[in-house]
Amino acid sequence: MAQSAGAFVPGHVTGFFSAHQDDDPTKAGSRGAGVAVDEGVVVRLEPGDGLELNGEPATIDAIDRVLDALGATARVIVETDLPLGAGFGVSGAAALGTAFATNAVFGRELSENELVTIAHGSEVQAGTGLGDVVAQARGGFPIRLEPGAPAHGAMDGIPDRRPIEYVNFGELSTAEILTSDTDELTAAGTRALSALVAEPTVETFMAASRRFSREADLLTTPVEEAIRAVSETGGEAAMAMLGETVFALDDGLSEAGYDAERCERVYRGLSQRAAGRAA
Amino acid sequence: MAQSAGAFVPGHVTGFFSAHQDDDPTKAGSRGAGVAVDEGVVVRLEPGDGLELNGEPATIDAIDRVLDALGATARVIVETDLPLGAGFGVSGAAALGTAFATNAVFGRELSENELVTIAHGSEVQAGTGLGDVVAQARGGFPIRLEPGAPAHGAMDGIPDRRPIEYVNFGELSTAEILTSDTDELTAAGTRALSALVAEPTVETFMAASRRFSREADLLTTPVEEAIRAVSETGGEAAMAMLGETVFALDDGLSEAGYDAERCERVYRGLSQRAAGRAA
Numbered sequence: 001m002a003q004s005a006g007a008f009v010p011g012h013v014t015g016f017f018s019a020h021q022d023d024d025p026t027k028a029g030s031r032g033a034g035v036a037v038d039e040g041v042v043v044r045l046e047p048g049d050g051l052e053l054n055g056e057p058a059t060i061d062a063i064d065r066v067l068d069a070l071g072a073t074a075r076v077i078v079e080t081d082l083p084l085g086a087g088f089g090v091s092g093a094a095a096l097g098t099a100f101a102t103n104a105v106f107g108r109e110l111s112e113n114e115l116v117t118i119a120h121g122s123e124v125q126a127g128t129g130l131g132d133v134v135a136q137a138r139g140g141f142p143i144r145l146e147p148g149a150p151a152h153g154a155m156d157g158i159p160d161r162r163p164i165e166y167v168n169f170g171e172l173s174t175a176e177i178l179t180s181d182t183d184e185l186t187a188a189g190t191r192a193l194s195a196l197v198a199e200p201t202v203e204t205f206m207a208a209s210r211r212f213s214r215e216a217d218l219l220t221t222p223v224e225e226a227i228r229a230v231s232e233t234g235g236e237a238a239m240a241m242l243g244e245t246v247f248a249l250d251d252g253l254s255e256a257g258y259d260a261e262r263c264e265r266v267y268r269g270l271s272q273r274a275a276g277r278a279a
Numbered sequence: 280m281a282q283s284a285g286a287f288v289p290g291h292v293t294g295f296f297s298a299h300q301d302d303d304p305t306k307a308g309s310r311g312a313g314v315a316v317d318e319g320v321v322v323r324l325e326p327g328d329g330l331e332l333n334g335e336p337a338t339i340d341a342i343d344r345v346l347d348a349l350g351a352t353a354r355v356i357v358e359t360d361l362p363l364g365a366g367f368g369v370s371g372a373a374a375l376g377t378a379f380a381t382n383a384v385f386g387r388e389l390s391e392n393e394l395v396t397i398a399h400g401s402e403v404q405a406g407t408g409l410g411d412v413v414a415q416a417r418g419g420f421p422i423r424l425e426p427g428a429p430a431h432g433a434m435d436g437i438p439d440r441r442p443i444e445y446v447n448f449g450e451l452s453t454a455e456i457l458t459s460d461t462d463e464l465t466a467a468g469t470r471a472l473s474a475l476v477a478e479p480t481v482e483t484f485m486a487a488s489r490r491f492s493r494e495a496d497l498l499t500t501p502v503e504e505a506i507r508a509v510s511e512t513g514g515e516a517a518m519a520m521l522g523e524t525v526f527a528l529d530d531g532l533s534e535a536g537y538d539a540e541r542c543e544r545v546y547r548g549l550s551q552r553a554a555g556r557a558a
Contacts, residue, residue, distance in 0.1 A: 100438055109479065109480055110438070110479070111436065111437065111438065112419070112435055112437070113435040113436070140391070156392040156429075158390065159389070159391045201388055
């Protein structure tokens with residue numbers, strides 16, 4: 001290893017999606033929308049092998065596939081304050097961070113699109129995600145218009161930079177839901193995307209996400225209660241795909257009495273910031 | 280106006296480019312590569328009309344076109360610490376910031392791609408730039424693979440986050456160079472892009488940019504001297520398109536004895552950071 005290097009990749013919460021399987025993992029993916037948050041994953045490489053996740057030995061299939069694709073052997077150190085299995089795309093972020101760090105350390109001279117493609121394909125083949133990687137690479141409130149890695153997918157974004165809060169009630173298995181019958185879910189996700197494309201605002205995103213989680217029958221009791229509580233105090237909340245997690249705009253969950261974590265939005269090249277509001 | 284809002288858009292320095300004119304301003308643009316910097320332009324809207332640039336009355340044709348396209352009347356306040364006419368894409372950044380601020384204040388409910396398209400088209404029609412807007416919207420070290428607004432263009436990026444320094448010796452008129460015979464320039468820009476796509480690293484970007492400015496016959500004496508001075512101290516420098524400006528990786532200009540401004544890189548969703556270097 002020529003040098004040591006680290007990479008930060010933001011977490012990403014999907015509000016709604018439709019699944020699009022394909023034999024080519026760079027064409028497989030999801031349509032949908034979400035929000036990239038400033039909490040994320042830091043990946044470092046060290047000489048050796050194996051994976052360490054927040055100080056403990058772990059296995060993330062997508063990371064092994066990234067290292068294989070880049071022909072590299074290294075010890076991968078992943079650190080994150082985000083909850084695992086909660087819908088923040090930690091495995092995708094870890095795969096993408098590994099791709100960037102490996103490219104730097106091993107001098108692979110690949111472009112950003114190529115590295116995103118490798119991480120996306122690895123995550124799809126591992127069965128742990130379909131759309132987080134491309135959304136994390138973009139930042140903001142990403143809209144996945146067409147599924148797949150950069151050469152095949154198409155993205156847009158909601159021009160807003162609202163902070164979010166979240167509260168996590170437990171884990172859901174992405175792999176389990178993605179391998180079950182997704183027809184209903186895909187129909188609901190397609191309707192949600194049409195609504196958002198017609199009116200790309202955060203309010204439409206939150207409403208479309210709430211409707212999606214209901215129509216796709218993914219709500220659990222604590223999730224449903226939290227969304228209702230935020231709504232009753234005049235806020236906007238929805239369920240994170242896929243985790244037993246509720247996210248809300250601004251301080252919606254705190255206002256409703258929940259002990260919530262706060263994420264300022266991901267800063268990226270184009271950062272809109274409110275400079276005060278007046279009638 | 281329902282609320283006041285502001286937008287920050289990063290400056291962008293192009294290292295090399297080829298010009299691609301088209302009757303459709305969303306298809307016109309440039310191929311090339313550059314770097315988005317954390318110094319940029321802040322745009323605010325107030326009730327009224329007219330433009331204020333760093334406290335002085337001014338005219339930026341691209342801004343008027345953005346307001347027209349969005350059917351809005353407002354006083355636009357633009358502030359920047361970047362030098363004007365120096366190759367940092369201030370007019371493009373001001374147009375893009377106006378598009379985002381207007382969308383928020385006037386509730387236009389457009390997507391990010393739509394706002395980038397309006398700002399890009401306005402800048403092209405004003406004749407003041409061909410590729411800064413899409414690069415500023417992306418951030419990082421953007422590579423413009425195909426010209427035009429999001430629906431037509433294609434972009435990639437160099438996976439690096441090196442800071443740059445710059446020194447400005449005077450202004451060059453983008454409009455004047457873009458309306459003159461650009462065949463030689465386009466041939467040189469095409470060769471530079473081929474070299475960078477084959478090896479997307481910052482070192483290749485800087486070398487390709489140096490070669491481009493020589494082949495396109497754009498070097499001035501102070502620019503040529505500064506590039507040589509940085510090279511002689513082991514650094515990497517190139518000329519900004521289009522300004523009498525030299526930019527260098529890391530502290531290349533300071534090392535060569537120049538009193539240079541420093542820009543840390545634009546942070547975006549995907550931020551690679553060096554965690555130390557070791558043999």
